[in-house]
Amino acid sequence: MTSAPLAAVTGAEGFIGSHLTEALVASGHRVRAMAQYNSFSSYGWLETLPSDVLDQVEIVLGDVRDPGSVRGLLDGADCAYHLAALIAIPYSYQAPHSYVDTNVTGTLNVLEAVRALGTPRLVHTSTSETYGTARTVPITEDHPINTQSPYAASKAGGDRLADSYHASFGTPVVTLRPFNTFGPRQSMRAVIPTVIGQVAAGQRTITLGDLRPTRDFTFVEDTARAFLAVGTAAAEQVVGRTFNAGTGGEISVGDLVALIGKVMDAPLDVQEDSARLRPAASEVMRLVADATRLTTATGWRPASTLEEGLARTARWFTDPANLARYKTGIYNI
Numbered sequence: 334m335t336s337a338p339l340a341a342v343t344g345a346e347g348f349i350g351s352h353l354t355e356a357l358v359a360s361g362h363r364v365r366a367m368a369q370y371n372s373f374s375s376y377g378w379l380e381t382l383p384s385d386v387l388d389q390v391e392i393v394l395g396d397v398r399d400p401g402s403v404r405g406l407l408d409g410a411d412c413a414y415h416l417a418a419l420i421a422i423p424y425s426y427q428a429p430h431s432y433v434d435t436n437v438t439g440t441l442n443v444l445e446a447v448r449a450l451g452t453p454r455l456v457h458t459s460t461s462e463t464y465g466t467a468r469t470v471p472i473t474e475d476h477p478i479n480t481q482s483p484y485a486a487s488k489a490g491g492d493r494l495a496d497s498y499h500a501s502f503g504t505p506v507v508t509l510r511p512f513n514t515f516g517p518r519q520s521m522r523a524v525i526p527t528v529i530g531q532v533a534a535g536q537r538t539i540t541l542g543d544l545r546p547t548r549d550f551t552f553v554e555d556t557a558r559a560f561l562a563v564g565t566a567a568a569e570q571v572v573g574r575t576f577n578a579g580t581g582g583e584i585s586v587g588d589l590v591a592l593i594g595k596v597m598d599a600p601l602d603v604q605e606d607s608a609r610l611r612p613a614a615s616e617v618m619r620l621v622a623d624a625t626r627l628t629t630a631t632g633w634r635p636a637s638t639l640e641e642g643l644a645r646t647a648r649w650f651t652d653p654a655n656l657a658r659y660k661t662g663i664y665n666i
């Protein structure tokens with residue numbers, strides 16, 4: 334009897350990582366999940382997954398900045414999914430060294446472990462932010478890279494390392510470039526949970542930063558399925574390639590607020606807080622995915638409309654049990 338394939342996941346305790354862990358288990362994988370040690374001794378969102386999922390998950394403490402723990406995580410894995418990253422764009426203006434340590438050196442450590450161990454496949458996580466403000470929409474993978482924040486630069490640095498390892502050593506890496514992912518368990522600092530939280534608290538005037546940027550908001554279960562699709566597709570379809578993952582839909586932040594109001598049955602006004610504005614040349618004004626390459630190679634298509642995803646997200650964030658978890662602070666990852 335052959336045992337279930339083993340997937341090693343960095344960042345498994347985070348927002349997208351925890352959904353990917355569930356999707357991997359549902360599709361018959363065992364998961365070895367790296368959780369970062371912190372003084373709360375928490376395994377982040379992994380702790381909240383149902384026990385029939387956790388039965389298939391081995392949690393190991395580690396940190397992508399530590400080459401030894403990355404190697405231990407990947408040892409014997411059939412596929413590695415590298416999602417651990419610092420992700421908040423505004424904080425990257427304050428602490429750029431931390432972003433390079435985790436997002437660039439951390440990725441280098443994963444690539445080195447894959448090379449040393451001969452891991453059959455690595456799925457590396459990029460971001461739509463690497464494109465900067467779109468010159469043409471929808472954005473294909475051939476769009477120029479234009480990094481407008483230290484965060485985007487650190488992610489592009491990891492992407493370039495991944496490309497160079499494929500070219501130099503034949504490392505079997507696939508790069509997935511998710512557009513704005515949202516859903517249950519997202520950090521309360523992201524725009525959709527911010528608005529839902531304000532509405533749930535009874536506010537009808539919503540205070541945000543810039544209302545003009547447009548984004549392609551993609552429901553987290555669709556993003557998780559995109560990871561699984563590139564992790565399991567035939568090697569010749571995906572290895573050495575970069576794939577956008579997004580719906581192709583476009584909505585401004587201002588119109589998004591109105592849509593959340595519709596979904597939550599609460600007519601909303603919106604006001605701008607200048608303290609929340611990003612430096613003007615750093616804000617990415619337009620991001621919309623062309624995911625044709627991913628659909629052609631793997632058959633992936635988004636299953637949720639924005640409205641359906643928002644409704645599920647609003648239901649989750651208005652459940653007091655879920656909100657209470659954020660009060661500890663340790664789930665804000």
Ligand SMILES: C[C@H]1O[C@H](OP(=O)(O)OP(=O)(O)OC[C@H]2O[C@@H](n3cnc4c(=O)[nH]c(N)nc43)[C@H](O)[C@@H]2O)[C@@H](O)[C@@H](O)C1=O
Pocket residue numbers: 419420421422460461462511512513514522523524525527540541542543544546548586609611616617
């Ligand atoms: C793809 C990308 O996705 C995420 O980055 P994000 O785009 O910052 O995500 P978000 O959903 O919080 O913002 C969407 C838009 O909304 C604008 N916006 C206005 N006013 C507020 C506001 O008050 N709060 C927030 N959070 N955003 C605001 C903000 O300026 C931006 O234009 C990260 O996961 C990142 O890791 C990543 O890679």
